[in-house]
Amino acid sequence: MTVALAARRAGNLTELAKAVGGKAFACDATKRAEVQILFADVDAAFGAPDVVVYNASYRTRGPFVDLDPVDVEKALAVSAFGGFLVAQEAAKRMLPRRHGAILFTGASASVKGYAQSAPFAMGKFALRGLAQSLARELAPHGIHVGHVVVDGGIRSAQRPDPPGNSDSLLDPDAIAQSYLHLLQQQRSAWAWEIELRPWVEKF
Amino acid sequence: MTVALAARRAGNLTELAKAVGGKAFACDATKRAEVQILFADVDAAFGAPDVVVYNASYRTRGPFVDLDPVDVEKALAVSAFGGFLVAQEAAKRMLPRRHGAILFTGASASVKGYAQSAPFAMGKFALRGLAQSLARELAPHGIHVGHVVVDGGIRSAQRPDPPGNSDSLLDPDAIAQSYLHLLQQQRSAWAWEIELRPWVEKF
């Protein structure tokens, strides 16, 4: 598996790209032209993609009346519209081959709108609507669309499990196992959505 | 009850405004400045609103790979971002008085993403996320937020019930009865969502 990684600042990905033997690309997912160039570049470097994952999101929070509308537009653009642009380029390459998978990363906010967090819910609900529509439309063409609801905080070097509360944050590798499982499912038994949360997380 | 009506072209509302003894205003709900002016004008004409209803939506449909991204942006802007702008102006006026209701009009696409219709699902899912977040945030301040899922076609002069299939399209007055019921609910027993469909509609 060869991996192409993209972010607005490709430099942020240099280390990760090296670690996975992949290649980093610069792309603002909210700009159609940039997404088209990204996919053309990846085509040239690696060929048509088998799997495309959309993770990007933007959130802002606070009392509803204090939210800056500019941030709300950005939340919709990054969390949802970018997902559309990326999925469309992916689908264009997968449909002719009747092969491929498109995975979207959701959050608790994909299925529950929390107080003081309307913009994140708007973006993530929209992305889930996109994923569900696409699953219905593309599955019969042999393309597997999946939406993973990550319901909890994600562990990282900067954010380790709190002392005495092990595995209370989602391990990125554990999340990846479920993405991998979706990709390995036989088409007679596809899931379009899976919700992941730590064993001690309230829900 | 005095009614202020708004649309991009106020002229489209003249007749309706006359029929309900209300007043028509021009407003593009996706433009913050226009929404602010609208609310200021309504303040001046009628005082602070008791009820604000957001109906606007935009949809485009067709094979996913053929969708025009410009239309998708517009779907998010009209169906969801406009709802945010309007709700924010409404909340600013209602919170100090701890009084008021904000109602959003949803569709089948609010809870189900259909094939070939991702943009509508994106906009309507996002609006539902907004409504649910707002319900959680504003209810304890005495403001009732409601989301009505209209699951079916709406009857009109241009679109009457098909012959031999009476009441198979939602009567606008029947829909209005449920909006009115939401407004009349006592705060000890509020609904935040209600789904309406014709008796013969598949679901």
Added chain:
Amino acid sequence: MTVALAARRAGNLTELAKAVGGKAFACDATKRAEVQILFADVDAAFGAPDVVVYNASYRTRGPFVDLDPVDVEKALAVSAFGGFLVAQEAAKRMLPRRHGAILFTGASASVKGYAQSAPFAMGKFALRGLAQSLARELAPHGIHVGHVVVDGGIRSAQRPDPPGNSDSLLDPDAIAQSYLHLLQQQRSAWAWEIELRPWVEKF
């Protein structure tokens, strides 16, 4: 509107029956023969019913491993099987007239299974499955099936609102307003479910 009330011990209903000008009947809803007799008696007293409401439920709670299976059977019998028996007698009377409404009372546990409360979730989930199946089956025959999720505590003489927290318990009259609204909906815009909760209730 004439009201027939039923409970295992009709004596418990004497006062209420007097207050609403109705009549109290004894019936164990989990026994088919008793339900058949109840409906026959009500037929004789008042004629075929226009509206039938099923409220009965039984719950038991505690650590899962300590639950008594006898209580679990009872929870399924009272909360769900009794609802089936009553709905079937109701439907037999309503279908030939293509007229009537069957309403079920749900709870928070109808849509969320809480820890230490599996039996209540089992009974109430099952009742909701019954209600949803019936709504799909009976609506096209002109019979309105509704399920009301009561998400919160209900106010009573024995259980008043806590001091300083007014309307934090559902007022029975407020709940009744929504049942009444369901009954008054025109068939072009029926709801099959409505969720009611106090303005200050977390959800």
Added chain:
Amino acid sequence: MTVALAARRAGNLTELAKAVGGKAFACDATKRAEVQILFADVDAAFGAPDVVVYNASYRTRGPFVDLDPVDVEKALAVSAFGGFLVAQEAAKRMLPRRHGAILFTGASASVKGYAQSAPFAMGKFALRGLAQSLARELAPHGIHVGHVVVDGGIRSAQRPDPPGNSDSLLDPDAIAQSYLHLLQQQRSAWAWEIELRPWVEKF
């Protein structure tokens, strides 16, 4: 992995038990005493179980007014109450070790009540309520509870894919892959539910 299999008629399992190197037991899951004996026998043969799967269900269908209440009781007993009895014996063995997994097999009817199929919805909704309650209660004790919604027909020797429609029925091995994945998930990223359907299945 050693497998204990149980059915009302153990003879039905002889071949399967041989194929998987397991052992077949006779048990009516709706009878508490039989379930207790089953678990005691398995304890003796294999030790405490790491994984317990509950598949049993019973359905009856047809016009609602024609359903036999005896069948409805049986649907609740087999699909839901038996699941409770089995899960309780499983939990008793897993809690002291803070280790184990309990998996339940759901169906389309677990999340959607179809017309003319209320009893199956009642049983499967109830089982899902049980599974969700258990997931909330047992997960913080280190026990993984999962509910798999099998949304489609299952392929078998007796029921092969229709000609020209390959993989339109769920392959049992493909289903098993997702059960296995649930069992292999790290506890920082558990799913409690997963919905599986063939690529061409409408939903």
